Amino acid sequence: PKKSLEDSDSDQTPRGVLEQARVDAARVRDDLTAAAREQLVPVTEAGDAAYRFVYGEVDDGKWDDEIETEGQQHVWTFQDQLEKKEVEELSAQHFEATQGSHLDSHFDHAMERRTAIQEDEDMMLFEPPHELDWHLKFPPRVTEGANVTQLVDVPPKQMDLWRNIGLDSLEQGSIGVVMLAGGDGSRFLGGDRANRLGFSPPVPCMNVRLLSKKSLFQIFCERLQRLQHIIVRRRVFMVDTLIAKDPKMARRRGMLNSAGKPVYPKTHTTPVYVMTSEDNGREIEEFWSMHNNFGLKPTDVFFFQQESYPVLSNNGKILMKNRYQFIRRPGGSGGFFRALHLGGGLADMRARGLSGLFVMNTDNLLAKVADPVFLGYCMSCAAKEHDHLGKEGAVRQRAEPMSVGMKTIERNEAEERLGFLISRRARHKVSDVYEKGEKRRPMIMEPHEAPESLKRQDADRTHYEYYAADLCQWYFRLDDVLDLAVKHGVPWSAVSTRSPHFSVRKARVVRPPEEVTNSIKLEQAMGGFLQHTRRVVAMHVDRAAEFAPIRSDLDARIGVQSLGMLHQGWIKSAGGIFSDDRVV
Numbered sequence: 001p002k003k004s005l006e007d008s009d010s011d012q013t014p015r016g017v018l019e020q021a022r023v024d025a026a027r028v029r030d031d032l033t034a035a036a037r038e039q040l041v042p043v044t045e046a047g048d049a050a051y052r053f054v055y056g057e058v059d060d061g062k063w064d065d066e067i068e069t070e071g072q073q074h075v076w077t078f079q080d081q082l083e084k085k086e087v088e089e090l091s092a093q094h095f096e097a098t099q100g101s102h103l104d105s106h107f108d109h110a111m112e113r114r115t116a117i118q119e120d121e122d123m124m125l126f127e128p129p130h131e132l133d134w135h136l137k138f139p140p141r142v143t144e145g146a147n148v149t150q151l152v153d154v155p156p157k158q159m160d161l162w163r164n165i166g167l168d169s170l171e172q173g174s175i176g177v178v179m180l181a182g183g184d185g186s187r188f189l190g191g192d193r194a195n196r197l198g199f200s201p202p203v204p205c206m207n208v209r210l211l212s213k214k215s216l217f218q219i220f221c222e223r224l225q226r227l228q229h230i231i232v233r234r235r236v237f238m239v240d241t242l243i244a245k246d247p248k249m250a251r252r253r254g255m256l257n258s259a260g261k262p263v264y265p266k267t268h269t270t271p272v273y274v275m276t277s278e279d280n281g282r283e284i285e286e287f288w289s290m291h292n293n294f295g296l297k298p299t300d301v302f303f304f305q306q307e308s309y310p311v312l313s314n315n316g317k318i319l320m321k322n323r324y325q326f327i328r329r330p331g332g333s334g335g336f337f338r339a340l341h342l343g344g345g346l347a348d349m350r351a352r353g354l355s356g357l358f359v360m361n362t363d364n365l366l367a368k369v370a371d372p373v374f375l376g377y378c379m380s381c382a383a384k385e386h387d388h389l390g391k392e393g394a395v396r397q398r399a400e401p402m403s404v405g406m407k408t409i410e411r412n413e414a415e416e417r418l419g420f421l422i423s424r425r426a427r428h429k430v431s432d433v434y435e436k437g438e439k440r441r442p443m444i445m446e447p448h449e450a451p452e453s454l455k456r457q458d459a460d461r462t463h464y465e466y467y468a469a470d471l472c473q474w475y476f477r478l479d480d481v482l483d484l485a486v487k488h489g490v491p492w493s494a495v496s497t498r499s500p501h502f503s504v505r506k507a508r509v510v511r512p513p514e515e516v517t518n519s520i521k522l523e524q525a526m527g528g529f530l531q532h533t534r535r536v537v538a539m540h541v542d543r544a545a546e547f548a549p550i551r552s553d554l555d556a557r558i559g560v561q562s563l564g565m566l567h568q569g570w571i572k573s574a575g576g577i578f579s580d581d582r583v584v
Helices: 014-038 045-055 084-100 103-119 156-171 216-245 247-252 281-290 333-342 345-352 372-380 478-488 526-532 553-573
Strands: 124-127 145-150 175-180 272-276 301-305 308-310 328-330 356-361 382-384 387-389 394-396 399-401 404-410 420-430 433-445 468-477 493-497 501-503 508-510 519-523 535-540
Touching (some): 084 308, 103 493, 156 216, 156 372, 175 216, 175 333, 216 247, 272 281, 272 333, 281 301, 301 333, 301 345, 333 345, 333 478, 345 478, 372 535, 404 420, 433 526, 468 526, 478 526
Parallel strands (some): 145 433, 175 272, 175 356, 272 301, 404 535
Antiparallel strands (some): 124 420, 308 328, 356 468, 387 394, 404 468, 420 468, 493 519, 501 508
């Protein structure tokens, strides 16, 4: 309100004070309703308190859970009060939600899945990932289910082999990079950089408090450009070495032209695909344009938008943003497959001749973009069955290329927001005794779905039995991405959230208490596609070296410290010495 009760020059009698309070509360209500028409904003504590003080109403957390209309007909409550354009927009949203996206069906399946995971724990056998030993004479066998390699235990020669395989694939132009910048986690509230509505820019567009004032997007693009420079320099070294050792061989391979001069490779580029959302799409594209794509060619940058879906009440009713608009939220990172296909990204990838994708989240300051060691590991890791025949021990191998790879880190909290990699097996009931089934399948257990037994530490309390947390960095073959986008799809999860919304019962914006989760957000988790694959390989990396999530101002400060410690470690490994925080 423009005038507080203390500053008001109106009647100061009890009746006058009460009347002024009513006027102030009505102004707050009108301001919030107007803001809600453009973008749903959290209702201020002061405004909500003033409204309840004047009108004597207390939000008890039930709001729209008791709506008894059939289907989603409650969204038409204020139809007579709407203008023609607003009615048309409401009609389009209603048709898309009920007919186009099959919202009610997705809600039912998500709730059934949540119940099944919690109640059928005794019917499933969960196991930690199978660890691969790379010190054996032959490459380890990748079993069905989840497999993990502890990077710290891998021999240096094996790591060099993976690195070369990854660099070769990048040099051939067969790998694309996908940055996932959509979703609710792309922003965080508050902080000294928030705008007047309390929202900050998308996290990857923010200055994360580095001295250089670079954004995460700029850091990622510069890391990719550095990798491209290494690829070109490596190729030049190989050309010069072969010419010096065997000029005839170099000429046959096209490294010498007819005049006898070396033929060096041109500048290498790797295409980048950025997934945005309805909320941040225009903002992110303008940010990239303003910074000239951070040095990347415009033809090598492709934007596509993930789909958004209405937020539902706990009994499946659509929550309203205002009288004619739904509250919509992005459908989770698992919708990337379908969004990439519908947005034209897959067609662009096929036109470029790509064969694999490196997919990453954009809130991790320490992310290694297109990590060649990881790419080489995924491409070389094949399921090999070794049948020893006869006394001579002859080996017959049947190779099955891996289509899915991921990075994991050590879990350090029971309630950590990261999903964790496990293997699951159905149990078959025979004579009232549960026995292990034969089929083992990989699975990412999301924290909001995990039974308490999987979150606990082991008996000695030194680490978690299910320790491999998802780092949100993946490798996919392009053919498999197309299958997941068109044929299979990803299952839906029901995530309980707290959502301020426009109540059709109270005809105003309501704000649930902090402890109340009054809504369901339908999401497709990235790991949901694992139900369509028999096995997955994971590279377990050092958490301190590759994980610094930026989800708040505090995270940004910690992330900058983590980056500084990592760089100091590199300097010390190269022989540098620190004295009074300076290198000597």
